[in-house]
Amino acid sequence: MIDFHCHLDLYSDPNPTLERCQRLGLGVLSVTTTPSTWPGTSQLAMGRPLIRTALGLHPQLAKERRHELPLFDRYLPETKYVGEVGLDGTPHCRTFWADQEVVFNHMLGRCEEAGNKILTIHSRKAATPVLDALDLHPRIEVSILHWFSGTQSELRRAVDRGCWFSIGPTMLRSTHGRNLVEAIPRDKILLETDGPLTSLQNKALRPWDTRLALRELATLWKVEVSEVEETIANNEDFTWSL
Ligand code: MN
Numbered sequence: 001m002i003d004f005h006c007h008l009d010l011y012s013d014p015n016p017t018l019e020r021c022q023r024l025g026l027g028v029l030s031v032t033t034t035p036s037t038w039p040g041t042s043q044l045a046m047g048r049p050l051i052r053t054a055l056g057l058h059p060q061l062a063k064e065r066r067h068e069l070p071l072f073d074r075y076l077p078e079t080k081y082v083g084e085v086g087l088d089g090t091p092h093c094r095t096f097w098a099d100q101e102v103v104f105n106h107m108l109g110r111c112e113e114a115g116n117k118i119l120t121i122h123s124r125k126a127a128t129p130v131l132d133a134l135d136l137h138p139r140i141e142v143s144i145l146h147w148f149s150g151t152q153s154e155l156r157r158a159v160d161r162g163c164w165f166s167i168g169p170t171m172l173r174s175t176h177g178r179n180l181v182e183a184i185p186r187d188k189i190l191l192e193t194d195g196p197l198t199s200l201q202n203k204a205l206r207p208w209d210t211r212l213a214l215r216e217l218a219t220l221w222k223v224e225v226s227e228v229e230e231t232i233a234n235n236e237d238f239t240w241s242l
Helices: 014-024 035-044 059-078 097-114 127-135 152-160 175-183 207-221 225-240
Strands: 002-006 027-031 051-055 081-086 118-122 142-146 164-167 189-191
Touching: 002 142, 002 189, 002 207, 002 225, 014 027, 014 035, 014 207, 027 081, 035 051, 035 059, 051 059, 059 081, 059 097, 081 097, 081 142, 097 127, 127 142, 127 152, 152 175, 164 175, 175 207, 189 207, 189 225, 207 225
Parallel strands: 002 027, 027 051, 051 081, 081 118, 118 142, 142 164, 164 189
Antiparallel strands: none
16 A cells, blocks of 8 residues: 655654554655755655655745755656645635745646656645646646545546546545545545644544545445455556556
8 A cells, every 4th residue: 555645754753654664565655845855855765665755845835945946956856756746725825826836837847847757736725726737737647636625627627637636534534525536536546644744533644544545435435445455556556657
């Protein structure tokens, strides 16, 4: 199993978490929120083949970290994975929307030039502008929409574009989230936790908590958990080997 969106570097002590992942055979796509954290975070994956690191600049930090874009350009050749990137349309983040657009479009342009990148994308209250931005960069082939929370029509547009969706246990707790997940093609679904930024019962999620989503998916799809596991494993094999 693979956690496709986890902020490993934000746990107070990431090493025990990493060691447990290794013992359990769990893969993690470890995302960063600023380019300046790339060296330290990618170091965590050294000697741990199941951990892969993504280079990102979180939209919520677009204003305060925009000056780090040259670092993004410098580190980009070191990785195939980019994230967390995207746009955030919640009221506070709307106040620096122009910075968000500059930052996101810059990174999309660089990814498109470089080719062969896999992106994990934040689109809270901004699914339409994220999809518009992706449309302007048609050579970006693999985008994974993380914790998608847009409308059903935005979802259809993303599906038509060939997007993947990483979903976590928390998304499956809301009716809107479950309705969205039901409408996503089963062969486009990956798992995530968004830990430690996301908690359940006041406990920060860890990569092995992806399995909580398996049970919810089994209920939703009216199949056995083993069948969900098989579907997810096929999707993971495909994306992890791209
Ligand atoms: Mn995140």
